[in-house]
Amino acid sequence: MRVLVVEDDGPVASGIIDGLSMAAFESLHVETGHAALTAMATFEPDLVLLDLGLPDMDGSEVCRSIRASSQTPIIVVSARDDEIDRVVALEMGADDYVVKPFGMRELVARIRAVSRRTVAHAGVPGAGEVGADGVSAEDAGTTERVLGSLIIDTRSQRVSLAGTVIYFTPTEFDLLVYLSGDAGAVHRRADILHDVWETTWHGTTKTLDAHVAAIRKKLGNPGWIESVRGVGFRFGTPE
Amino acid sequence: MAALMGIALLVLLVQDIPLSGYLRQVETDRLVTSLERDAFVLAGRSEETLETTVPPDATAAKDMASEAAALTAAARRYRDSGGARVVIVNTDGIAIVTSDDDQSIVGDSYLSRPEIAGALGGQITSGHRYSDTLQIDLLYVTVPVVNGQKVIGAVRLTFPEQVVADAVARQIGVLGVVALTTVVLAGIVGFIFSARVTRRLKRLQQATERLADGDLDARADELSGAPEIRSLSVSFNRMATRLEALIEQQRRFAADASHQLRTPLTALRLRLEGARELLEESAASGGTGNGTVRGTGSVSTGAAIERLAAAEAEADRLGSIIEGILMLSRSESRAAPVVKFDVARVARERVEHWQPLAQELGLGIRYEGPERARVTAIATAPEQIIDNFVDNALSVSTSTDGVGNDIVVRVAAAGAAWRVAVLDRGPGLSDEDCARAFDRFWRADSDALGNGLGLAIVAQLARASRATVRLERRPGGGLEASVTFAARP
Numbered sequence: 030m031r032v033l034v035v036e037d038d039g040p041v042a043s044g045i046i047d048g049l050s051m052a053a054f055e056s057l058h059v060e061t062g063h064a065a066l067t068a069m070a071t072f073e074p075d076l077v078l079l080d081l082g083l084p085d086m087d088g089s090e091v092c093r094s095i096r097a098s099s100q101t102p103i104i105v106v107s108a109r110d111d112e113i114d115r116v117v118a119l120e121m122g123a124d125d126y127v128v129k130p131f132g133m134r135e136l137v138a139r140i141r142a143v144s145r146r147t148v149a150h151a152g153v154p155g156a157g158e159v160g161a162d163g164v165s166a167e168d169a170g171t172t173e174r175v176l177g178s179l180i181i182d183t184r185s186q187r188v189s190l191a192g193t194v195i196y197f198t199p200t201e202f203d204l205l206v207y208l209s210g211d212a213g214a215v216h217r218r219a220d221i222l223h224d225v226w227e228t229t230w231h232g233t234t235k236t237l238d239a240h241v242a243a244i245r246k247k248l249g250n251p252g253w254i255e256s257v258r259g260v261g262f263r264f265g266t267p268e
Numbered sequence: 269m270a271a272l273m274g275i276a277l278l279v280l281l282v283q284d285i286p287l288s289g290y291l292r293q294v295e296t297d298r299l300v301t302s303l304e305r306d307a308f309v310l311a312g313r314s315e316e317t318l319e320t321t322v323p324p325d326a327t328a329a330k331d332m333a334s335e336a337a338a339l340t341a342a343a344r345r346y347r348d349s350g351g352a353r354v355v356i357v358n359t360d361g362i363a364i365v366t367s368d369d370d371q372s373i374v375g376d377s378y379l380s381r382p383e384i385a386g387a388l389g390g391q392i393t394s395g396h397r398y399s400d401t402l403q404i405d406l407l408y409v410t411v412p413v414v415n416g417q418k419v420i421g422a423v424r425l426t427f428p429e430q431v432v433a434d435a436v437a438r439q440i441g442v443l444g445v446v447a448l449t450t451v452v453l454a455g456i457v458g459f460i461f462s463a464r465v466t467r468r469l470k471r472l473q474q475a476t477e478r479l480a481d482g483d484l485d486a487r488a489d490e491l492s493g494a495p496e497i498r499s500l501s502v503s504f505n506r507m508a509t510r511l512e513a514l515i516e517q518q519r520r521f522a523a524d525a526s527h528q529l530r531t532p533l534t535a536l537r538l539r540l541e542g543a544r545e546l547l548e549e550s551a552a553s554g555g556t557g558n559g560t561v562r563g564t565g566s567v568s569t570g571a572a573i574e575r576l577a578a579a580e581a582e583a584d585r586l587g588s589i590i591e592g593i594l595m596l597s598r599s600e601s602r603a604a605p606v607v608k609f610d611v612a613r614v615a616r617e618r619v620e621h622w623q624p625l626a627q628e629l630g631l632g633i634r635y636e637g638p639e640r641a642r643v644t645a646i647a648t649a650p651e652q653i654i655d656n657f658v659d660n661a662l663s664v665s666t667s668t669d670g671v672g673n674d675i676v677v678r679v680a681a682a683g684a685a686w687r688v689a690v691l692d693r694g695p696g697l698s699d700e701d702c703a704r705a706f707d708r709f710w711r712a713d714s715d716a717l718g719n720g721l722g723l724a725i726v727a728q729l730a731r732a733s734r735a736t737v738r739l740e741r742r743p744g745g746g747l748e749a750s751v752t753f754a755a756r757p
Contacts, residue, residue: 038531044538051545108530130534130587133541219584234722235625235659242624251628259581 032056032140033074035065035091036106037084041129045078048133054140062086066094074101076144078136081107081118089121096122102147104139106131132220138211176209177266179248195247200225204240208254208264217261237262276454280447287443292436296407299432300394303352303409303425310346311413311423314339314356317364318413318421336365343367352425356413357384359420378424383410387422390414396429405429468493472501475508482732484512515600522597526590533590537583544576585719592721596708599728604646606733608756611650611686612641612679618654619677622662626675630667633658637679641686643753645733650688650753653737656726657690657749664694664712664747682752689750696747702739726751 032054036042042058049056057072059065062083068074077095081088092103102125105118110128118126124143127136172184178191186202188195197205203225208216218237226236241262245251252267317335343354347367354367361379378384383393387410394409406426413421471489478486487508488501551569619635626633643650654677661675676691697705697712704710706727709720723737730737735753742748 038535040535041531041538044535044542047542048538051542051549108527108534129530130537130583133538133545217580217584219587235662236655239622239625242628243621246624246627260577 030054030076030140030144031072031074033065033068033072033077034058035062035077035083035088036060036080037082038080041080045133045136048136052133052137054137060084062088062091062094065091069095069099069101076140077101077103078140079103079105079123081105081109081114089117092118092121092123100147102143104136104143106136128223131223132217134217135220135224138224174206174209176212176264179209179253179266181206181209190248197244197247201240201244201247204237205244208262212264212266215257215260215263221261273451273455273458276451280450284440284443284447288436288440291439292432295435295439296432299407299427299435300409303407303427304392304394304411306346306352307409307411307423307425310343310354310356310425311411313342314365314413314421314423315415318356318358319415339365340367340371344369352409352427355424355426357388357422357424359388361385361388364421381424383408384422384424386410387412387424388419390419399426402428407432465494465497468497472497472504475504479508479511481734484508484515519597519600522593526594526597529590530587533583533587537580537587540576540580540583544573544580547573547576589719589721592719592725596721596725596728599725599732604732606644606646609643609645609650609753610640611643611645611688611753612637612639614650615654615677615679615688618651618658621655622658622675626662629662629665631662631665632674633677634674635677635679637677638681641679641681642756643686643735644756645735645753646729649729649733649735650751653726653729653735653751654688654690656722657751659722660749661690661692661694661747665692666694684755685752686755687750687752689748691742691746691748693742693744693746696741696745697739699741702741702747705739706737 032049034042034045034049034056036045036058037060039060042060046056046058057068057074059068060083062085065077065079065083069077079088079092079095083091088105088107092105095101095103103123104125104127105123106127106129107114107118108129115126124147125139127139172182174181174183180189182188183206186199188197188202188205204221207221207225222237241254241256245254248254250267252265255263255265257263317332317339339356343356343365344367347353354365355363355373355378356365357363357378361377361384363374363376363378366373379388383395383397386393390412392409392411395407397406397408398404399406405428407429408424408426410422410424412419413423468489475486475488488504490498490501490505492498493501547569551573615637616635619633622633658675658677665673665675667673673693676689678689678691680687680689701710701712705712706723708724710723711720727737730751733753735751737751738749740748740750
């Protein structure tokens with residue numbers, strides 16, 4: 030999979046490129062909007078990571094220009110997280126919006142999610158194969174995620190444990206889906222908050238713990254979500 | 269207005285008190301002068317009577333008697349027309365004529381009176397004297413009656429001092445009426461004027477209060493009112509504009525700085541993460557390498573991974589501080605509308621929300637308070653404030669399997685307002701720290717991972733909700749964090 034990184038900040042760009050190559054993506058870095066539009070033809074990327082603050086033209090303008098000639102998925106990467114910025118970017122044809130600072134794991138997960146989504150729409154097979162880990166259940170074409178006795182249906186937002194339906198609040202459900210999406214991996218607190226709450230500000234430091242505790246209580250076994258001290262949480266199957 | 273009248277009164281008193289003394293002097297002088305003139309006239313008239321003290325013959329004696337009678341009549345006329353009492357003496361000081369109706373003193377000697385003696389010596393005298401005979405203060409004028417070079421008698425005019433005093437009092441009375449009128453007029457004018465000024469000042473005060481409450485658009489009316497008020501309004505508006513610009517500048521700076529910091533922070537995070545993952549990979553694939561090198565290598569690799577993870581945690585903390593600053597600068601700039609809340613319901617919900625975590629930590633948390641408590645606050649403020657307080661309470665509380673360490677969320681009426689308090693039995697804070705805890709970047713010693721902005725944001729939310737927040741030490745240990753919301757009108 031080829032990713033075009035449009036980012037004028039050198040260190041951020043090389044960090045992203047480094048991470049992308051570790052995740053086995055092929056990538057090209059350009060620093061300006063014009064270079065990005067040229068690279069669309071020469072590099073033929075499968076996905077564009079677009080920073081909004083470019084030196085030569087506005088990021089949303091680049092977004093619109095790309096969208097005018099191609100359906101290549103675009104993920105906007107921005108330091109601005111005002112709702113208006115998100116809305117403008119999405120209106121201009123962006124497929125997702127990531128706010129700095131982000132971690133590589135989150136970025137890769139989003140790249141996979143976006144390309145999966147657009148591939149499903151476009152009917153092009155094979156693009157989803159890169160992200161084999163953790164999303165296998167959905168790749169099989171179903172919206173159900175089965176983890177031992179726990180079944181999470183992401184479409185109907187239903188969760189059942191050993192055949193009994195359990196009701197979660199929307200936030201709890203999102204958190205459960207997020208954590209169980211990469212079972213066994215440790216999710217960092219900052220990433221979880223950034224991704225599930227979708228706001229960079231989380232009122233208190235213990236908001237996450239409170240929701241995790243609520244999920245554990247509803248699942249009846251604290252073993253489902255294991256705390257990793259000083260880092261975050263790991264989803265496991267207690268059986 | 270009262271001040272204006274007071275000033276008018278004071279000015280009048282300061283002016284009138286010396287003025288009355290002056291008036292008395294002027295009145296006295298005026299009287300003395302007119303008495304002197306009258307005395308000379310009478311002296312001229314009495315010359316003939318006094319010339320011949322010893323009548324040469326009967327006709328002359330008769331003439332003399334009739335002349336004396338005419339003089340007496342003139343003296344009485346003079347007295348009756350508002351003049352003074354008249355006594356005319358001959359060279360021996362014997363009273364020849366008086367204006368008295370009772371003529372008994374004619375023939376008495378007046379030589380013992382110093383002014384008579386002085387006048388017979390050729391001097392004009394005037395002054396005050398206490399009369400032993402009449403037992404009153406007298407104002408007198410005595411002039412000699414001169415024929416050629418020879419003093420042939422004296423004319424004395426006396427006035428009771430009271431007459432002067434009365435005249436002065438009359439004039440003072442007139443002055444008093446004028447003064448009183450002035451004071452009353454000053455009062456009326458002052459009232460009208462001050463009412464207008466007060467109205468303008470009230471408006472200016474309202475604008476000031478609005479500005480103080482955080483409404484940076486508050487401006488005063490520059491176009492009406494007295495020139496002083498207008499100029500004050502202009503100054504106020506200049507200050508308000510400058511204040512608005514400064515606050516906006518500060519807010520923008522905080523926002524820009526936070527945004528600018530996000531980019532290098534992203535690079536830092538990606539680098540740390542990349543480094544850690546490289547090490548993790550090499551540690552995982554280390555099994556294929558040389559045995560001895562791997563042995564030492566894996567120990568140091570593990571330690572390096574640990575340190576990188578710690579560095580990432582610090583990068584996260586840096587990120588959380590940046591987000592906190594952004595949050596603060598946003599909440600300062602936005603004048604969020606105040607809406608209605610049932611704070612009792614919010615408190616119950618929050619207790620429910622925190623229940624599972626408290627349980628995991630081996631702590632109890634419960635709600636105490638009424639069914640309903642209607643208050644006004646900005647959106648989400650009650651929830652965020654209570655969450656912050658409970659979060660802090662959970663951080664400091666330790667489980668002892670007893671009931672004593674329970675966290676209590678209590679809603680209670682505080683006058684017309686509702687007070688929400690979160691009580692814990694943690695180690696508490698010193699009074700000094702209680703006062704400083706709402707400052708930005710203040711952190712309790714125990715809170716190594718916090719960003720120091722939680723309570724600052726609480727304070728900001730409370731300010732925007734027109735609520736007040738407090739931390740207090742609890743008797744028996746622990747802390748009571750409270751927020752008092754204005755009751756819904």
